[in-house]
Amino acid sequence: MENQCSQIMMFRKQLKNRLSPMRYEHSLSVSFTCMSLAMRYGYDMNKAELAGLMHDCGKRFSDEVILKKCLKHGIPVTESENKALAVLHAKYGAWLAENKYQIRDEEILSAIACHTTGKPDMTTLDKILYIADYIEPRRYKAENLPEMRAMAYVDLDQTMYAILDGTLEYLTKKGGSIDPMTREAHIYFKQRLESKGELNGSV
Numbered sequence: 001m002e003n004q005c006s007q008i009m010m011f012r013k014q015l016k017n018r019l020s021p022m023r024y025e026h027s028l029s030v031s032f033t034c035m036s037l038a039m040r041y042g043y044d045m046n047k048a049e050l051a052g053l054m055h056d057c058g059k060r061f062s063d064e065v066i067l068k069k070c071l072k073h074g075i076p077v078t079e080s081e082n083k084a085l086a087v088l089h090a091k092y093g094a095w096l097a098e099n100k101y102q103i104r105d106e107e108i109l110s111a112i113a114c115h116t117t118g119k120p121d122m123t124t125l126d127k128i129l130y131i132a133d134y135i136e137p138r139r140y141k142a143e144n145l146p147e148m149r150a151m152a153y154v155d156l157d158q159t160m161y162a163i164l165d166g167t168l169e170y171l172t173k174k175g176g177s178i179d180p181m182t183r184e185a186h187i188y189f190k191q192r193l194e195s196k197g198e199l200n201g202s203v
């Protein structure tokens, strides 16, 4: 317990020096939101805290620099990621977390790696982090935030589907390339809700 706390304090100090003040605040806010969702869903709070804190550790560089760093370190970049560079900090962040911050927990690394796009068959921590990144208290951009914040504490799959649905609509309007992993995740959650008979018209 004491060890976990001192590890978190050390990572916070390092991130504070490396991220912009706003990005650092966002990371803290996501970390606390992850813990709160972990409480709700009976997930390990320490792992959730660490995943939330570290999720944007790759976002200290511009997208172009992140691409160069991925190529330099042999991190595979798909053709789609090359066209949608905004998603790449997640994969690079997972690499940094493992290789520079020495985080070895596969669930934490997986959650960091898929926090921008989601993916099919996400673990509980994958979902907690993806959702916390969207609903954290300092976020204000999306119109559906009050609804998503309430839904997050009712059902993770419903919330994943609703956020992915809104994000695809937003990205389509915005124009530009959309990473196909986001669509794959959307289809996956749609089918998952359908198979449970839980896909309602309002989502």
Ligand SMILES: Nc1ncnc2c1ncn2[C@@H]1O[C@H](COP(=O)(O)OP(=O)(O)O)[C@@H](O)[C@H]1O
Pocket (backbone or CB within 6 Å): 083, 084, 085, 086, 087, 115, 116, 117, 167, 171, 176, 177, 178, 179, 182
């Ligand atoms: N080209 C893309 N393909 C798939 N997902 C994307 C793409 N660009 C951004 N996203 C994701 O969509 C969400 C909204 O994007 P955006 O508004 O650009 O980012 P943010 O909310 O971080 O400012 C974020 O979760 C982001 O990771």
